[in-house]
Amino acid sequence: MRYLTFALAKGRLARSAMDILEHVGITCEEMKDPDTRKLIFTNEEQHVRFFLAKPSDVPTYVEYGAADIGIVGKDTLLEEKRALYEVYDLGIGRCRMCVAGPRQAAEKLQHHELIRVASKYPNIAKDYFYNKKHQTVEIIKLNGSVELAPIVGLSEVIVDIVETGTTLKENGLEVLEEIVPLSARIVVNQVSMKMENERIMNLIRDIRKYQESQNA
Amino acid sequence: MKKDLLHTPEGVRDIYGRECAEKEQIESKLHDVLNLYGYSDIQTPTFEFFDVFSKEKGSVPSTELFKFFDRYGHTLCLRPDMTPSIARSASKYYDEYSTAVKLCYVENTFVNDSKYYQGRLKENTMAGAELIGDDSIDADAEIVMMTIDCMKAVGLNEFQVELGNVQFFRGLLAEAGISGDDEEELKSLIDEKNLFGVEELLHSHDIGDMITDALIALPTLFGSFDVLKRAEKMTYIPECLAAVKRLKDLYAVLSANGYADHVSFDLGDLSSHAYYTGIILHAFTFGTGEPVINGGRYDRLMGQFGSDRASIGFSVNVDRLLTALQRQKIDIPLERNGILLVYDREDFQAALFSSAHRRAEGIRVCMMRKKSGARLDDYLRVAEEGHYEWIFLCENGKEQRLRVEEIRREEN
Numbered sequence: 001m002r003y004l005t006f007a008l009a010k011g012r013l014a015r016s017a018m019d020i021l022e023h024v025g026i027t028c029e030e031m032k033d034p035d036t037r038k039l040i041f042t043n044e045e046q047h048v049r050f051f052l053a054k055p056s057d058v059p060t061y062v063e064y065g066a067a068d069i070g071i072v073g074k075d076t077l078l079e080e081k082r083a084l085y086e087v088y089d090l091g092i093g094r095c096r097m098c099v100a101g102p103r104q105a106a107e108k109l110q111h112h113e114l115i116r117v118a119s120k121y122p123n124i125a126k127d128y129f130y131n132k133k134h135q136t137v138e139i140i141k142l143n144g145s146v147e148l149a150p151i152v153g154l155s156e157v158i159v160d161i162v163e164t165g166t167t168l169k170e171n172g173l174e175v176l177e178e179i180v181p182l183s184a185r186i187v188v189n190q191v192s193m194k195m196e197n198e199r200i201m202n203l204i205r206d207i208r209k210y211q212e213s214q215n216a
Numbered sequence: 217m218k219k220d221l222l223h224t225p226e227g228v229r230d231i232y233g234r235e236c237a238e239k240e241q242i243e244s245k246l247h248d249v250l251n252l253y254g255y256s257d258i259q260t261p262t263f264e265f266f267d268v269f270s271k272e273k274g275s276v277p278s279t280e281l282f283k284f285f286d287r288y289g290h291t292l293c294l295r296p297d298m299t300p301s302i303a304r305s306a307s308k309y310y311d312e313y314s315t316a317v318k319l320c321y322v323e324n325t326f327v328n329d330s331k332y333y334q335g336r337l338k339e340n341t342m343a344g345a346e347l348i349g350d351d352s353i354d355a356d357a358e359i360v361m362m363t364i365d366c367m368k369a370v371g372l373n374e375f376q377v378e379l380g381n382v383q384f385f386r387g388l389l390a391e392a393g394i395s396g397d398d399e400e401e402l403k404s405l406i407d408e409k410n411l412f413g414v415e416e417l418l419h420s421h422d423i424g425d426m427i428t429d430a431l432i433a434l435p436t437l438f439g440s441f442d443v444l445k446r447a448e449k450m451t452y453i454p455e456c457l458a459a460v461k462r463l464k465d466l467y468a469v470l471s472a473n474g475y476a477d478h479v480s481f482d483l484g485d486l487s488s489h490a491y492y493t494g495i496i497l498h499a500f501t502f503g504t505g506e507p508v509i510n511g512g513r514y515d516r517l518m519g520q521f522g523s524d525r526a527s528i529g530f531s532v533n534v535d536r537l538l539t540a541l542q543r544q545k546i547d548i549p550l551e552r553n554g555i556l557l558v559y560d561r562e563d564f565q566a567a568l569f570s571s572a573h574r575r576a577e578g579i580r581v582c583m584m585r586k587k588s589g590a591r592l593d594d595y596l597r598v599a600e601e602g603h604y605e606w607i608f609l610c611e612n613g614k615e616q617r618l619r620v621e622e623i624r625r626e627e628n
Contacts, residue, residue: 002502062505063505064505065502065503065504065505083408083506084408085408085409085410086408086409086410086413087409087410087411087435088411088412089412188409189505190500190505190506190507191500191501191502191504191505191506191507193409193438194376194378194438194480194482194500195374195376195500195501195502197438197439197480201439
């Protein structure tokens with residue numbers, strides 16, 4: 001049997017995902033060792049392999065078929081826009097993609113004024129302002145601590161993920177508009193979906209059943 | 217020496233040595249299949265007027281075309297896809313034919329992929345066939361059989377040829393009255409098999425239960441023959457039922473002729489080219505994340521060039537196929553033949569004489585004057601790359617014959 005390879009977005013998401021997979025009978029003891037330096041983890045009996053990757057790289061691994069299945073946030077999928085199958089909403093890691101800024105900036109979103117938008121997600125920001133709001137904006141790509149941008153005057157507003165909103169509040173910012181709700185998704189390579197159809201569909205069915213029993 | 221000059225632009229590459237020989241081998245095997253079915257070759261220009269590939273034709277998006285101008289200011293573009301080119305030329309030259317026209321090609325196409333795919337090939341060799349002027353199920357079957365024969369001809373064992381019918385989706389859409397932006401969004405959601413997205417979108421519309429259920433099920437309607445039975449039960453819309461029936465009839469022909477093994481179905485496959493109007497097909501195998509063969513029925517494309525005729529065709533992406541073969545470690549056997557003749561300066565005349573003699577018999581002979589400093593190993597490499605069977609060493613009036621395979625065996 002061929003190995004079924006999973007690419008997981010590093011961090012909290014990977015841990016919750018492994019937890020769910022364990023409940024449907026897919027385990028990987030190797031991965032539980034916190035001191036391990038291995039890059040790829042194998043379960044020889046079940047013929048499955050796992051590796052962790054930077055979230056934004058997960059869709060790439062899956063698109064090229066280096067991984068059959070990926071588990072990654074909707075934010076990354078929207079930003080990367082890769083050709084893959086998005087087959088299941090795991091419902092974990094729920095949060096929102098928002099436009100945020102100081103309260104005064106809200107007014108600037110009402111008119112078609114040229115404003116500056118800082119974000120780690122330039123594609124999502126561009127799509128939202130150009131195609132949904134029809135507002136011409138200047139997008140400034142940042143790689144972290146996006147909240148800083150409106151405070152120091154780099155931009156008028158930001159586009160970023162908001163979970164609880166505490167970071168925003170502490171810095172005098174607030175959610176001005178909500179773009180899209182987010183959560184973790186299972187994505188599948190298009191060829192793998194056809195060639196390994198049964199294994200993959202069974203897995204998704206099991207996960208769905210497990211989650212429904214949890215919610216019931 | 218300017219090193220910069222040695223690089224090729226992004227997305228194009230040199231193919232040389234053994235890889236080039238392998239690629240030609242694959243091309244000729246595919247071409248043999250197409251010829252065996254009686255398709256005759258056609259060559260169309262590498263660039264055409266932009267309008268041949270414009271939005272209404274339903275080829276590649278305009279932003280992914282390589283465009284330029286001629287001296288009169290017309291917009292030209294490198295062909296991204298062979299089908300519109302062939303539809304155009306067939307409309308021009310075969311317009312008065314009342315019979316079917318069968319054409320095939322092995323040509324390069326050019327798609328200027330988005331920036332996310334740096335280094336991905338923008339120039340690809342396509343081998344394909346177009347069957348023009350035949351709307352029967354016979355034509356569908358022939359195209360699918362050729363697709364399967366092509367996959368087998370290059371040595372692939374593990375592959376799937378997936379059949380869909382865009383009419384099924386069109387029928388549902390028409391009945392639901394969805395169009396414009398919603399249609400586009402629904403299409404892309406179904407294409408990425410995003411069940412939840414589809415549900416969400418449909419619940420915001422007031423559509424009958426039956427159609428909603430069928431549209432929601434669409435992303436899951438793929439797999440074996442059972443899928444068709446499931447699809448049939450879902451709807452009463454005549455267009456959808458006709459679409460399923462066409463696939464069933466096609467499957468019956470394929471099974472009766474031993475072609476059913478590699479076939480599966482996907483009604484949620486809406487295909488990238490908008491010109492497809494009926495049966496569509498994709499062939500998948502391991503080692504590449506995308507289909508190696510795409511094809512389908514385009515009954516209205518020819519009409520846009522003034523010669524309305526139902527047609528169906530497919531094309532193999534040879535470069536992608538080559539990658540898949542390499543990754544699956546499938547050997548592309550290159551037959552060793554001919555002679556690499558290495559001669560000393562004094563033996564030039566003798567070498568010439570014997571080469572001419574052998575060439576007259578149809579044996580390939582490559583003459584090389586022995587260079588001082590070059591060793592047998594160097595010539596062995598040349599012989600390997602050129603897949604020669606023999607190395608002949610002409611020294612001091614004598615000819616020493618070495619078989620390349622034997623030397624290799626001794627080395628191991």
